[in-house]
Amino acid sequence: MNATPIPETGPHAPYGGRPVPAIAPVVVYGTxxxxxxxxxxxxxxxxxxxxxYVDIEKDPAAAARLRWMTGGxxxxxTVSVAGEVLVEPSLYEVDWALSRAGxx
Amino acid sequence: xxxxxxxxRLQDLEDRFEQLDPLIPEGHEKEAISVLHGIVQELLxxxxxGGGAPSTDGPTLADIAELHRRAPPMEGESHSTPLSVGAxxxxxxxxxxNGRLVSLHDFRGRPVILVFYPLDWSPSCSxxxxxxxxxxxxxxxxxxxxxxxxxxxxxxxxAWAAVRGLTxxxxxxxxxxxxxxxxxQVWRPKEGFCERALYVVDxxxxxRYSYVSxxxxxxxxxxxxxxxxxxxxxxxxxxxxxxxxx
Numbered sequence: 001m002n003a004t005p006i007p008e009t010g011p012h013a014p015y016g017g018r019p020v021p022a023i024a025p026v027v028v029y030g031t032x033x034x035x036x037x038x039x040x041x042x043x044x045x046x047x048x049x050x051x052x053y054v055d056i057e058k059d060p061a062a063a064a065r066l067r068w069m070t071g072g073x074x075x076x077x078t079v080s081v082a083g084e085v086l087v088e089p090s091l092y093e094v095d096w097a098l099s100r101a102g103x104x
Numbered sequence: 105x106x107x108x109x110x111x112x113r114l115q116d117l118e119d120r121f122e123q124l125d126p127l128i129p130e131g132h133e134k135e136a137i138s139v140l141h142g143i144v145q146e147l148l149x150x151x152x153x154g155g156g157a158p159s160t161d162g163p164t165l166a167d168i169a170e171l172h173r174r175a176p177p178m179e180g181e182s183h184s185t186p187l188s189v190g191a192x193x194x195x196x197x198x199x200x201x202n203g204r205l206v207s208l209h210d211f212r213g214r215p216v217i218l219v220f221y222p223l224d225w226s227p228s229c230s231x232x233x234x235x236x237x238x239x240x241x242x243x244x245x246x247x248x249x250x251x252x253x254x255x256x257x258x259x260x261x262x263a264w265a266a267v268r269g270l271t272x273x274x275x276x277x278x279x280x281x282x283x284x285x286x287x288x289q290v291w292r293p294k295e296g297f298c299e300r301a302l303y304v305v306d307x308x309x310x311x312r313y314s315y316v317s318x319x320x321x322x323x324x325x326x327x328x329x330x331x332x333x334x335x336x337x338x339x340x341x342x343x344x345x346x347x348x349x350x
């Protein structure tokens with residue numbers, strides 16, 4: 001028997017259809033001169049994925065936050081997709097993370 | 105872009121973790137928590153990547169393409185002043201990785217990006233040229249020709265291009281070594297290779313942009329390069345804008 005999917009929104013959604021954002025946040029931490037950072041940003045551009053780009057050389061608070069998230073590393077690029085923190089990921093890894101977040 | 109709702113659980117935990125950062129005093133305990141978090145994230149990555157037995161057939165092409173990540177870093181400040189914008193670009197004729205003679209004047213009538221880079225196989229150069237390869241579709245919209253120049257031999261160029269999948273010409277400024285780099289004022293005599301530098305030459309052979317990276321391991325900003333190309337001409341074929349570029 002096929003199960004009826006639980007509606008995520010509308011009057012029949014559980015808990016009043018608590019809104020779920022359609023787009024997972026994507027943050028790219030990097031520098032303007034890093035080829036790999038530029039490569040990830042352009043890759044996201046081509047995919048039509050909106051990202052928040054943080055230049056860690058211009059934003060010390062963001063750099064400190066990055067250290068906190070990565071266990072002390074300031075490696076760039078670091079890409080955060082829906083809670084997954086990817087340090088120097090390949091573009092395939094980025095795509096898979098986007099896919100898991102329903103963005104591809 | 106349209107997206108499907110995603111599971112917020114991991115994102116919520118990450119958000120909470122981020123909020124805790126300023127609340128925990130600096131010290132070894134905080135560092136240990138941060139390291140543990142890093143370990144968890146790396147474990148998650150390794151789960152997603154999957155496993156499998158390592159190859160017993162020796163290194164693969166992908167292994168070789170990744171060698172630059174473990175190569176010694178390339179460091180050093182720039183000490184060159186490039187040729188001025190508005191000057192005529194000196195002509196050049198060099199062999200590419202296939203042994204074909206390529207000249208700047210071959211491309212008269214269309215813009216050319218001259219990419220001077222220190223060495224094949226080196227860390228930043230590998231990432232920089234792969235970045236440009238990934239942009240080839242966008243460069244086509246500008247009808248712009250990309251030419252890489254370094255002191256490496258045609259054989260090094262050929263092998264490197266094959267491993268990295270580079271399809272634009274890599275020119276061998278090999279003998280007399282660095283002559284073209286000297287002509288373009290981007291030679292580093294102490295090291296025996298050139299600066300990391302970009303020239304944009306317009307369809308009439310005039311220099312419209314010149315840039316030398318202040319440090320050898322720093323790659324020019326691709327978004328700035330597109331602004332230069334935008335200023336030269338509108339993309340051909342009626343393409344309104346380079347895909348998604350912000």
